Amino acid sequence: MEMIAPELHESRLSAAAQSDDALLEISLGPHHPSTHGVFRMDVTLDGERVVKLKPVFGYLHRNHEKIAETAAYLASMPYTDRLDYIGSLTNNWAYALAVEKLAGIQVPERAEYIRVITAELTRLQNHASTIGFLTQEMGASGSPLMYSFREREKILDLFEALTGSRMMCNYMRFGGCRVDLPAGWLDQVGRVVDGFSHFLDEFERLLTSNEILLARTQGVGILSRELAIQGGITGPILRASGVNYDIRKVDKYGIYERFDFKIPIGEHGDVYDRYMIRMLEMRESVKILNQALRDIPAGPIMDPKTKIRGFRPKAGEAYGRIESAKGELGFYLISDGSPNPYRYRVRPPSLINLTVLEDMCIGSNVSDTIVIFGTIDIVLGEVDR
Amino acid sequence: MRDGSLQHGEQLLLVAGERPTYEGCTKLNRQRTENRSDKVTIPSLTPIWRSAEFQEREIYDLYGIVFQGHPDLRRILMWDEFEDHPMRKDYVEPNDYEYEPTPHDAVLEKAKQARTLEGQS
Numbered sequence: 001m002e003m004i005a006p007e008l009h010e011s012r013l014s015a016a017a018q019s020d021d022a023l024l025e026i027s028l029g030p031h032h033p034s035t036h037g038v039f040r041m042d043v044t045l046d047g048e049r050v051v052k053l054k055p056v057f058g059y060l061h062r063n064h065e066k067i068a069e070t071a072a073y074l075a076s077m078p079y080t081d082r083l084d085y086i087g088s089l090t091n092n093w094a095y096a097l098a099v100e101k102l103a104g105i106q107v108p109e110r111a112e113y114i115r116v117i118t119a120e121l122t123r124l125q126n127h128a129s130t131i132g133f134l135t136q137e138m139g140a141s142g143s144p145l146m147y148s149f150r151e152r153e154k155i156l157d158l159f160e161a162l163t164g165s166r167m168m169c170n171y172m173r174f175g176g177c178r179v180d181l182p183a184g185w186l187d188q189v190g191r192v193v194d195g196f197s198h199f200l201d202e203f204e205r206l207l208t209s210n211e212i213l214l215a216r217t218q219g220v221g222i223l224s225r226e227l228a229i230q231g232g233i234t235g236p237i238l239r240a241s242g243v244n245y246d247i248r249k250v251d252k253y254g255i256y257e258r259f260d261f262k263i264p265i266g267e268h269g270d271v272y273d274r275y276m277i278r279m280l281e282m283r284e285s286v287k288i289l290n291q292a293l294r295d296i297p298a299g300p301i302m303d304p305k306t307k308i309r310g311f312r313p314k315a316g317e318a319y320g321r322i323e324s325a326k327g328e329l330g331f332y333l334i335s336d337g338s339p340n341p342y343r344y345r346v347r348p349p350s351l352i353n354l355t356v357l358e359d360m361c362i363g364s365n366v367s368d369t370i371v372i373f374g375t376i377d378i379v380l381g382e383v384d385r
Numbered sequence: 386m387r388d389g390s391l392q393h394g395e396q397l398l399l400v401a402g403e404r405p406t407y408e409g410c411t412k413l414n415r416q417r418t419e420n421r422s423d424k425v426t427i428p429s430l431t432p433i434w435r436s437a438e439f440q441e442r443e444i445y446d447l448y449g450i451v452f453q454g455h456p457d458l459r460r461i462l463m464w465d466e467f468e469d470h471p472m473r474k475d476y477v478e479p480n481d482y483e484y485e486p487t488p489h490d491a492v493l494e495k496a497k498q499a500r501t502l503e504g505q506s
Contacts, residue, residue, distance in 0.1 A: 351439055
């Protein structure tokens with residue numbers, strides 16, 4: 001494998017510095033509207049071109065891992081909502097999966113279906129709002145973002161009907177789910193999913209072959225396949241660079257091997273591919289949802305004998321990971337037999353996907369940097385933890 | 386692993402920490418450091434795997450483990466002036482997180498001294 005060592009930045013920087021010594025250092029953020037929260041980039045500019053870029057974060061840091069090590073296992077479940085607050089249900093699932101692996105708990109079939117349905121709904125609203133934000137940052141003020149938020153709102157209403165909360169869902173439990181589906185909820189989901197395909201058609205008519213979007217995205221922010229693998233990138237960004245890697249297919253966690261769906265793969269690894277991968281993934285999620293809604297069985301959502309209070313897993317360690325909307329979200333737990341985890345580690349996809357931001361941005365304009373940053377799709381609650 | 390011959394999936398596992406094949410890394414990460422001032426060093430993985438760059442900075446920040454050969458080892462989550470490593474098991478939390486010495490403290494101290502002097506005279 002080709003080595004792309006970090007010292008390359010230095011050589012690139014010095015080459016740029018020799019050509020023109022009038023470099024400008026600016027701090028982009030932390031209150032810049034495009035930074036999706038409190039995030040800052042220390043950018044060194046040669047005219048309009050970026051020659052160096054260092055992400056600065058930690059403004060939202062509250063040491064989630066330390067807090068989880070001093071709390072019981074179940075007490076961390078609501079806290080995982082606050083990591084990636086766009087997709088709290090996938091965070092719940094990843095944590096529940098890690099604890100179930102640690103303690104060897106079985107999940108009933110109906111609960112597995114509910115998990116798939118909620119996770120795919122989360123993916124739909126996450127990708128839709130990501131594309132909305134992306135177009136907003138390209139200057140399409142308002143319209144696409146409002147269309148995607150209109151759809152997102154419908155899905156958040158479904159979450160509210162199911163869990164009582166729109167964003168901080170706290171729904172999964174070790175060995176199942178918290179409450180059963182309310183009456184008529186599946187029909188509501190079916191209507192929203194049907195409407196979502198129409199929304200995707202409409203959204204694609206508006207954006208996919210739009211001249212301005214093509215000009216702003218094609219060939220911008222290219223991430224090579226080698227660097228994507230070396231940088232540990234996961235999720236839609238990795239697949240846009242042409243790597244066939246989706247944990248739903250690799251691990252087949254939950255019941256994903258029962259569903260018929262495809263993994264979209266990009267060719268160029270540019271911003272347009274990352275946009276298109278998300279569009280295609282939403283269509284695949286709609287396919288999964290239709291199958292899950294058709295097949296969901298009746299039955300318990302949790303084994304009544306599962307112990308929730310005073311939960312003490314045996315000493316050992318486990319790593320549970322899922323394909324969240326942003327990439328590989330993993331929870332690594334070490335138990336020493338006490339009610340609290342001895343070590344609790346989150347593998348945040350947003351943080352690790354940020355590693356290659358500098359490589360993608362070097363040589364591009366400031367305006368393109370904003371667009372490239374938008375396609376990484378980070379949530380600062382997860383980056384900083 | 387040194388020659389970069391790992392498959393992609395294994396690399397992700399390695400970075401995520403399920404089966405870390407990097408012996409020194411796993412051993413030292415699990416070590417409870419007896420001496421807080423002791424800076425434990427292990428070689429950095431970043432020249433081989435870029436994905437370790439931010440994660441090693443985070444381990445340095447929160448545990449105080451120094452990675453030799455890391456190109457840019459700085460604090461990443463805590464602020465630069467912070468001195469301790471909060472994820473260590475023997476970390477002592479401050480009584481008052483918001484405490485900052487202010488000019489007001491000096492005034493109070495002076496007043497206290499004046500009062501004791503008054504009491505003596």
